[in-house]
């Protein structure tokens with residue numbers, strides 16, 4: 001979703017820093033890009049629909065600039081075109097914005113009455129006009145921002161340039177991500193730290209309601225009450241390599257291949273000293289009688305896998321909700337309920353909103369988060385971090401599997417000495433140690449996945465079926481496929497197909513069927529036979545231990561056997577790989593699928 005970058009400094013050229021930063025923010029998803037920069041005492045604005053490359057063509061990098069703001073826009077209010085793109089300039093104020101000003105219609109009416117005219121359909125132009133109006137009354141940008149915060153409702157991270165003061169960059173944040181990065185005689189603002197890692201790894205977190213006045217050599221941060229506060233400069237420890245493809249054709253493929261390492265890093269703190277580390281390094285879950293898992297997209301699918309594991313192994317009831325629906329349902333929250341929010345980015349607006357609701361109801365909250373210091377990580381009572389590193393491809397792979405790893409460890413932690421004997425727990429921990437090697441062996445089958453992809457990539461509709469945990473995994477497999485290949489795909493509980501959907505099965509319709517659990521294999525195989533009898537082309541993904549004799553599939557992918565707490569992280573790999581190879585054969589923009597955003601910061 002929208003990306004923000006800003007530069008003020010004497011060392012580099014603002015144009016270089018901003019374009020480089022925007023390219024590093026590309027992964028968030030966008031459909032237009034723009035820049036405002038000061039050259040020879042004048043502010044220039046360039047913007048362009050489509051890729052950053054289109055914007056780059058309009059710029060002359062011989063222009064030297066010490067101040068600028070840049071933006072990638074993911075359209076919300078108004079189509080992606082030139083007028084709706086950021087930066088917006090009204091009067092003396094230029095801004096880039098991430099978020100949504102919810103009361104923009106009423107503000108717009110008030111501003112029209114005051115004589116403002118609007119060219120775009122955006123809420124951002126209204127925010128810009130509002131800032132300009134307040135500034136014209138107060139003549140102080142500090143006061144302007146303070147009043148703006150009172151008047152504007154919704155979420156915003158803003159980078160601001162004021163015509164009267166080309167020595168400063170201003171920033172304000174509420175419920176949308178923004179950091180300030182600190183260089184030597186130069187400073188930056190950005191939606192995330194990796195955007196400016198080429199220049200510095202030092203940064204300051206801007207909290208909700210705060211604003212900053214930034215020059216080349218000074219950063220002043222004002223708190224919610226507009227009082228100057230002491231800043232704490234942090235150091236980003238992440239690997240800047242993560243934002244390079246390192247020889248892979250796509251970030252998605254690189255990230256799929258990183259999974260063995262990611263699972264190792266994520267699980268290590270809880271397994272390295274056997275059961276002790278599992279107990280000591282996780283929260284005490286013993287007081288909770290019920291767990292609610294809340295998340296969006298793939299994180300929601302990880303939650304569904306977690307539910308199956310926690311209920312089956314730890315005997316605790318779990319509900320899983322899509323975060324955007326959580327606020328509308330009757331919530332049965334109390335002190336004995338733990339609410340687990342799962343989020344790669346830690347910035348998903350709906351998940352953050354759900355977390356706040358859970359806190360208001362007095363429940364304890366636990367975040368399973370990938371991005372350190374993200375909004376959700378800071379808001380949750382406790383956090384367990386996935387160690388997936390920066391994930392750039394919009395379609396998540398390594399973050400998803402690491403979320404499952406932590407949910408599985410939570411199940412194991414609760415089960416320990418309650419529903420499982422220590423020896424059984426130790427056996428699973430041993431299995432987790434062996435998991436990266438098993439994952440590697442599944443990854444090594446790429447040629448096989450390519451062959452299968454070639455046989456099905458030109459179909460318009462592909463089904464995924466499975467029962468129990470395989471159904472939860474089917475949902476993720478189907479989402480991966482539709483996200484990046486644009487093939488219409490549905491996941492069905494295998495037993496449910498005959499209650500309607502089987503009418504969609506035609507001669508040759510690909511059905512990817514998952515059978516990884518022995519105790520329900522027979523039933524799922526019967527369902528597979530039902531679709532096979534109606535002409536489906538069946539791609540069977542089965543665990544090695546399952547008896548698959550019979551003539552009911554066309555292609556077979558075997559995954560190594562493992563404990564149920566471990567197996568999902570193996571089963572998902574062929575699904576990710578098939579989606580990748582199919583999307584590649586269809587010539588899709590795999591890392592940046594159309595209309596999608598990596599970090600969804602609007603509700």
Ligand code: G6P
Nearest residue numbers: 296297298299343344345348597
């Ligand atoms: C977006 C992404 C999905 C992701 C979902 C939740 O829709 O495209 O891949 O699963 O957001 O994101 P989160 O950062 O909260 O895990």
